[in-house]
Amino acid sequence: MALRHALMIDPAPEGEVRGDFSDTFTALDPAAPALTVGELSTQRGDGVFESIGVIDGHPQEVAAHLDRLAHSARLCELPAPNLAQWRAAVGLAAAACGAGESVIKLILSRGVEHGPAPTAWVTAAEASDFRRARSAGIRVVTLDRGYPLDVPARAPWLLLGAKTLSYAVNMAALREARRRGADDAIFLTTDGFVLEAPTASLILRRGDTFVTPAPTAGILHGTTQLSLFEHLEARGFAALYETVPAASLATADAAWLVSSVRLAAPITAIDDVPLAQDAAFTASLNDYLLTPRD
Ligand code: PLP
Numbered sequence: 001m002a003l004r005h006a007l008m009i010d011p012a013p014e015g016e017v018r019g020d021f022s023d024t025f026t027a028l029d030p031a032a033p034a035l036t037v038g039e040l041s042t043q044r045g046d047g048v049f050e051s052i053g054v055i056d057g058h059p060q061e062v063a064a065h066l067d068r069l070a071h072s073a074r075l076c077e078l079p080a081p082n083l084a085q086w087r088a089a090v091g092l093a094a095a096a097c098g099a100g101e102s103v104i105k106l107i108l109s110r111g112v113e114h115g116p117a118p119t120a121w122v123t124a125a126e127a128s129d130f131r132r133a134r135s136a137g138i139r140v141v142t143l144d145r146g147y148p149l150d151v152p153a154r155a156p157w158l159l160l161g162a163k164t165l166s167y168a169v170n171m172a173a174l175r176e177a178r179r180r181g182a183d184d185a186i187f188l189t190t191d192g193f194v195l196e197a198p199t200a201s202l203i204l205r206r207g208d209t210f211v212t213p214a215p216t217a218g219i220l221h222g223t224t225q226l227s228l229f230e231h232l233e234a235r236g237f238a239a240l241y242e243t244v245p246a247a248s249l250a251t252a253d254a255a256w257l258v259s260s261v262r263l264a265a266p267i268t269a270i271d272d273v274p275l276a277q278d279a280a281f282t283a284s285l286n287d288y289l290l291t292p293r294d
Pocket of ligand 1 (some may be wrong): 051196197198199200201207220222223224225258259260
């Protein structure tokens with residue numbers, strides 16, 4: 001997708017108040033090179049990022065994304081981001097987005113080795129067209145994530161729960177899903193519990209109760225799932241975080257993969273077992289997700 005806007009940020013210390021921070025931003029030519037060859041941390045994936053959905057120029061759930069950026073930075077022992085500065089950068093990026101759906105990316109990497117500060121930048125681009133996934137749905141396969149449920153507490157250096165730049169495993173899982181004739185994947189622990197998709201959270205429906213795997217399982221706490229849980233509770237449904245055994249995938253009444261840019265994609269089959277569809281209900285979720293949300 002063509003970038004519409006790119007901005008380099010000179011990161012201000014957390015808590016520093018400084019007008020609109022415009023003196024800390026450098027507009028970049030989105031088509032030109034911007035990082036130095038010595039920018040090793042980004043090459044190593046040693047940094048964190050966020051992808052924010054934008055609807056008609058309105059960036060969605062900015063506070064939740066900035067909270068998660070700060071959480072990821074904390075887990076990775078990066079300097080705490082100045083959230084007012086990032087908010088100002090998101091505002092400039094959103095102003096560069098036209099009508100329709102766009103995506104703003106926030107990137108914070110450890111920076112040049114022995115350098116003075118992290119490298120930070122923001123981009124805005126037109127979003128892919130996900131209308132088909134939202135209405136026709138997606139087929140998913142389950143894939144082994146290669147570790148048991150208790151690994152986040154035992155091995156915090158795996159940085160599970162941080163949205164790091166290291167997405168090579170997630171991209172490999174998507175390629176494997178496609179090789180198996182599916183559109184997407186759901187990761188399972190080696191001891192048989194459900195985690196998340198490579199780029200989305202999973203929500204299951206059981207009657208009038210909606211369930212998602214608890215973020216303590218070392219998965220990302222999805223901003224879309226959080227927002228949908230608020231919406232579902234406001235509609236009178238129960239919305240719960242649980243430890244979800246893999247066996248409960250087959251007994252769900254419905255399921256969705258949800259994320260900031262694709263929004264709610266109904267799952268039509270898991271490992272070739274078909275799932276029931278409620279097109280009107282899914283449309284109501286996506287209508288909600290497409291309205292401006294703060
Ligand atoms: N889990 C993973 C691994 C992701 O990469 C993403 C989004 O990219 C999500 C969950 C969903 O997060 P959000 O709803 O904030 O986009």
